[in-house]
Amino acid sequence: MPDNQNSYRIDRRGALECMVWAGAGVVWTLNGGVPTSSLLVGATARAAEGAGFSFLQISDSHVGFNKPANPDALGTLKEAIDKVKALPARPAFMIHTGDITHLSKPEQFDDADKIIGGASLDVHYVPGEHDLLDENNGKAYLDRYGKNAKGSGWYSFDAGGAHFVGLVNVTNLKAGGMGSLGDEQLAWLADDLKGRSASTPVVVFAHIPLWTVYPEWGWGTGDSEQALTLLKRFGSVTVLNGHIHQVMQKVEGAVTFHTARSTAFPQPAPGTAAGPGPMLVPAEKLRTMLGLTSITLKKGAHGLAITDSPLV
Numbered sequence: 148m149p150d151n152q153n154s155y156r157i158d159r160r161g162a163l164e165c166m167v168w169a170g171a172g173v174v175w176t177l178n179g180g181v182p183t184s185s186l187l188v189g190a191t192a193r194a195a196e197g198a199g200f201s202f203l204q205i206s207d208s209h210v211g212f213n214k215p216a217n218p219d220a221l222g223t224l225k226e227a228i229d230k231v232k233a234l235p236a237r238p239a240f241m242i243h244t245g246d247i248t249h250l251s252k253p254e255q256f257d258d259a260d261k262i263i264g265g266a267s268l269d270v271h272y273v274p275g276e277h278d279l280l281d282e283n284n285g286k287a288y289l290d291r292y293g294k295n296a297k298g299s300g301w302y303s304f305d306a307g308g309a310h311f312v313g314l315v316n317v318t319n320l321k322a323g324g325m326g327s328l329g330d331e332q333l334a335w336l337a338d339d340l341k342g343r344s345a346s347t348p349v350v351v352f353a354h355i356p357l358w359t360v361y362p363e364w365g366w367g368t369g370d371s372e373q374a375l376t377l378l379k380r381f382g383s384v385t386v387l388n389g390h391i392h393q394v395m396q397k398v399e400g401a402v403t404f405h406t407a408r409s410t411a412f413p414q415p416a417p418g419t420a421a422g423p424g425p426m427l428v429p430a431e432k433l434r435t436m437l438g439l440t441s442i443t444l445k446k447g448a449h450g451l452a453i454t455d456s457p458l459v
Contacts, residue, residue: 152404162238162437165214166228172246176229179221183295183319183346193218193398200306200307200308200309200350200443200444201238201239201442201443201444202238202239202240202241202242202306202307202441202442203231203238203240203241203242203281203395203438203439203440203441203442204241204242204243204244204352204387204407204439204440204441205224205227205231205241205242205243205244205405205407205410205440206243206244206246206247206262206354206388206389206408206409206410207244207245207246207389207390207392207407207408207409207410207411208220208224208243208247208248208259208263208409208410208411209248209249209277209409209411209412210224210247210249210255210256210258210259210262210411211248211249211250211254211255211258212216212249212411212412212425213253213301214412214425214429215425216409216412216426216427216428217412217425217433218357220249220256220293220410220411220412221262222261223263223410223411223433223434223437223458224259224410224411225227225262225459226458227266227410227437227438227439228262228263228266230270230439230456230458231281231347231439232265232266232267234441236439237268238268239269239306239307239459240268240269240270240271240306241263241266241268241270241271242270242271242272242311242313242352242387243263243270243271243272243273244247244273244275244352244353244354244388244389244390244407245272245273245274245276245277245278245317245353245389245390246275246277246278246354246390246409247259247272247274247275247277247278247356247388248278249277249290249411250277250280251277251278251279251280251281251285251287251288253287256287256288256291260291267343271304271313271352272292272300272312272313272350273300273301273313273315273354274288274299274300274315275294275316275317275354275355275389275390276317276320276328276354278317279318284312285299285300285318288300288358292328296313297332297335298315298331298332298335299315299318300315300317301313301314301332301335301336303339308347308444309347309348309349310340310343310347310348310349310350310458311349311350311351311352311442312336312339312340312349312350312351312352313352313353314332314336314351314353314357314374315326315328315332315353315354315448316328316353316354316355316357316368316371316399317354317355318341319380320355320365323364323365323422324365324387325355325362325365325367325368325369326353326354326356326365326367326368326369326371326373327369327370328356328367328368328370328373329370329391333370333373333374333377334356336374336377336379336438337344340370340377340378340381344412345380345381345382346381346382347381348381348383348384348385348444348451349381349383349384349385350385350386350387350442350451351374351378351380351384351385351386351387352386352387352388353386353387353388354388354389354390355367355368355369355387355388355390356368356386356390356391356395356404356406357374357375357386357388357404358371358386358397358399358404359369359408360391360395360417361369361417361418363417363418363448364417364422364423365423366390366391366417366423369445379400379403381401381403381457382401383451384401384402385402385403385442385451385453386402386403386404386405387404387405387407387440387442388404388405388407389406389409390406391406391414391417391423392408392412392413393406393408393413393414393416393436394406394407394408394410394455403451404451405440405453407438407439407440407455408436408438408439408440408441408455408457409437409439410437410438410458411437412425412426412433412437413414413425413426413428413436413437414426414435419440434457434458434459435457435458435459436457437457437458438455438457438458439455439456440453440454441454441456442453442454
């Protein structure tokens, strides 16, 4: 694993085309599927947080991780939740896009629940591969967070005029392999979306990106195209993911893909290291590479405003 990575490289095949690497907080406002951005500073941040229906995304907390890349992952999760509690406008709820824990240990889930519960918000979870490591194929995760879910943890709900869909693409994930949704979940998704108006904003969230970020590292979902075909008729679709521990964004028509920072440790940009994994950076830089995401749905607007905030 690399000790330090400060560059962002586009490979010669153009696999990283249309990505945005955001090293600092940025406000993304989507109009007609086209993003515009401004720096997340002062009044801009407060305006973004306070306008319209908003919710938060956190991801990749890896509670239990204690390696040199971050010896205190629980501490940086607490810092992220402290930022949530300090927001001037209370979000409607929070979603967590997986890898709550590092090794699926009961005490790690307990610690995560205690810290995240401090935000006093409803939390909607999907699992990461690190949450399904128990001897019973993810039963520990499902017993806590999947009681009203289908299959291995997928579900949907409506809020703020939008339809939210939580998907699972980490079941039976092989090391370095691509994520997978599977036929059963795709059939459920088709039925879930059936009859919904094409004008309804749809927010999909899963752990591994639903677009192919970097197949050499397994950063993508092999059967995501089938899910995206089901979503094509909707005028506004936002897909939120974690897993890669960095902010990247891609827009295809009315679909905006956005990956979030981790609250635990950064990973290298695609192709800039021998492989993915915890990236050691100078201690003073670590918190600039960790953070959380705020998403706002403004009445009458076509898309969602996405704000990424580093811990510092």
